[in-house]
Amino acid sequence: MRKLKEFIIEKLILVCGxxxxxxxxxxxxxxLKEGLALFKSVNPFAFxxxxxxxxxxxxxxxxxxxxxxxxxxxxxxxAIISIPIGVACAVYISEVAPSKTKEILKSGIExxxxxxxxxxxxxxxxxxxxxxxxxxxxxxxxxxxxxSIMLAFMAMPTIVSVAEDALYSVPxxxxxxxxxxxxxHWQTIYRVMLPAASSGIVAAVMLGIGRVIGETMAVMMxxxxxxxxxxxxxxxxxxxxxxxxxxxxxxxxxSEHYFALFAIGIVxxxxxxxxxxxxxxxxxxxx
Amino acid sequence: MAKISTNSxxxxxxxxxxxxxxxxxxxERRITAIIGPSGCGKSxxxxxxxxxxxxxxxxxxxxxxxxxxRNAVEPGVDLVAxxxxxxxxxxxxxxxxxxxxxxxxxxxxxxAGKISRDKLDGIVEYSLKSVLLWDELKDKLRKSALSLSLExxxxxxxxxxxxxxxxxxxxxxxxxxxxPQATARIEELMRELKNNYTIIIVTHSMQQAxxxxxxxxxxxxxELIEFGKTQDIFTAPKNKQTEDYITGRFG
Numbered sequence: 360m361r362k363l364k365e366f367i368i369e370k371l372i373l374v375c376g377x378x379x380x381x382x383x384x385x386x387x388x389x390x391l392k393e394g395l396a397l398f399k400s401v402n403p404f405a406f407x408x409x410x411x412x413x414x415x416x417x418x419x420x421x422x423x424x425x426x427x428x429x430x431x432x433x434x435x436x437x438a439i440i441s442i443p444i445g446v447a448c449a450v451y452i453s454e455v456a457p458s459k460t461k462e463i464l465k466s467g468i469e470x471x472x473x474x475x476x477x478x479x480x481x482x483x484x485x486x487x488x489x490x491x492x493x494x495x496x497x498x499x500x501x502x503x504x505x506x507s508i509m510l511a512f513m514a515m516p517t518i519v520s521v522a523e524d525a526l527y528s529v530p531x532x533x534x535x536x537x538x539x540x541x542x543x544h545w546q547t548i549y550r551v552m553l554p555a556a557s558s559g560i561v562a563a564v565m566l567g568i569g570r571v572i573g574e575t576m577a578v579m580m581x582x583x584x585x586x587x588x589x590x591x592x593x594x595x596x597x598x599x600x601x602x603x604x605x606x607x608x609x610x611x612x613x614s615e616h617y618f619a620l621f622a623i624g625i626v627x628x629x630x631x632x633x634x635x636x637x638x639x640x641x642x643x644x645x646x
Numbered sequence: 647m648a649k650i651s652t653n654s655x656x657x658x659x660x661x662x663x664x665x666x667x668x669x670x671x672x673x674e675r676r677i678t679a680i681i682g683p684s685g686c687g688k689s690x691x692x693x694x695x696x697x698x699x700x701x702x703x704x705x706x707x708x709x710x711x712x713x714x715x716r717n718a719v720e721p722g723v724d725l726v727a728x729x730x731x732x733x734x735x736x737x738x739x740x741x742x743x744x745x746x747x748x749x750x751x752x753x754x755x756x757x758a759g760k761i762s763r764d765k766l767d768g769i770v771e772y773s774l775k776s777v778l779l780w781d782e783l784k785d786k787l788r789k790s791a792l793s794l795s796l797e798x799x800x801x802x803x804x805x806x807x808x809x810x811x812x813x814x815x816x817x818x819x820x821x822x823x824x825x826p827q828a829t830a831r832i833e834e835l836m837r838e839l840k841n842n843y844t845i846i847i848v849t850h851s852m853q854q855a856x857x858x859x860x861x862x863x864x865x866x867x868x869e870l871i872e873f874g875k876t877q878d879i880f881t882a883p884k885n886k887q888t889e890d891y892i893t894g895r896f897g
Contacts, residue, residue, distance in 0.1 A: 532740035536803070539698060540753040540810060541730040550752065555743045
């Protein structure tokens with residue numbers, strides 16, 4: 360009887376595990392099937408490098424270069440803002456802050472991670488967008504810069520907590536050794552701690568960027584959504600994610616437009632996959 | 647004059663009284679061993695000489711530590727200068743995760759800022775020669791220090807110290823992770839270094855203290871029980887507790 364119970368539980372767990380993998384594979388296959396269908400009628404090269412995205416004109420122009428550049432520009436901007444601040448914050452929390460401040464900061468960071476992105480987008484829309492508009496004297500504040508700033512807030516919790524973890528796990532005797540040689544606290548941090556934690560910090564940055572590039576709601580609300588190739592960070596842009604979210608509802612199932620949106624999904628998947636694998640490589644290097 | 651002397655040195659970790667009225671006087675260019683059972687305060691004593699205990703929260707120190715006549719525990723002491731003068735080798739070899747070369751020039755870069763390449767090369771060669779690693783490592787200076795054997799790592803840590811030209815070298819059980827042959831070679835190196843440096847070694851191995859040191863102090867429960875010439879301590883201890891410890895009745 361006990362053996363039977365053991366057997367049933369074991370198999371149940373197995374089924375649950377297999378189900379998770381099974382669903383992922385199904386989703387992936389569906390994405391591939393719908394996305395690759397596009398390339399029966401559209402040249403993949405023209406799809407990726409095409410400069411105009413007019414999916415409902417006649418004939419439809421399905422070039423996603425403006426969207427890719429939009430995504431990259433917003434992500435790059437967010438990275439430039441969030442990496443220095445995030446890493447510096449991690450150094451402060453793990454090395455400098457007194458233990459009370461440390462606790463407060465850590466829960467603050469966790470709270471920041473818990474804010475739903477639509478809420479962040481909404482706050483950005485009513486505060487950040489008018490601010491950008493008036494500071495740079497622009498016709499509209501819905502720009503790539505606004506998106507970058509907002510996304511920097513979303514990347515920061517990930518960057519801070521993973522980088523802080525990496526710094527924390529640097530063996531204490533490195534620090535002692537540096538102090539014993541007469542290094543100051545700052546010299547110890549940037550000559551020993553940061554190099555020792557470098558792979559974990561790179562992983563933190565990659566995970567943060569991964570979060571940014573997949574983000575949809577906030578960017579859709581504040582980047583202006585115009586699918587043109589951006590020439591400056593002060594122009595409206597449209598990202599890959601926002602395009603799918605905005606147009607999926609109106610695309611006719613089975614149309615070229617519909618397949619094109621799935622193909623964008625594949626492009627996004629490939630980008631995220633590369634970023635996550637890179638982060639993983641660095642995390643494992645650390646261990 | 648003594649190189650290091652303490653006047654009723656007391657130390658507390660929060661409520662725990664770890665050093666009790668320690669008065670010790672350590673001579674220049676000799677090897678002084680501090681022995682005693684685990685938890686007797688010997689490492690704590692060693693770490694007060696370069697103020698490494700400051701890294702621990704809740705430490706209080708009373709009394710005086712005179713190093714070349716200057717009190718090292720009064721407020722406002724320049725800790726950077728103190729630690730440059732009083733270097734430390736740790737129980738677990740702790741080379742930085744940098745190249746061998748960068749490990750050795752670490753101290754110089756930290757203290758002097760910009761220095762010419764030639765001068766750094768000279769420091770690396772001199773320091774590695776002092777610890778007898780030059781011939782083994784001169785072609786691998788760019789390799790990671792973490793790829794070395796334990797003994798090589800510990801020698802590298804000593805070389806890293808020599809590069810900043812300290813006066814005093816503190817060694818906190820420097821051989822406890824090494825095998826007997828490697829231990830013998832490090833001890834040989836200590837005898838060599840004695841010509842230029844004042845060495846204080848904490849060890850739980852009485853045999854090591856007997857082999858390598860000139861003077862020995864025995865500590866128990868935070869107190870310095872007996873201090874004298876190593877020969878005298880091991881052959882004719884004056885104190886009953888010292889005798890019990892070195893004859894292996896407890897510890």
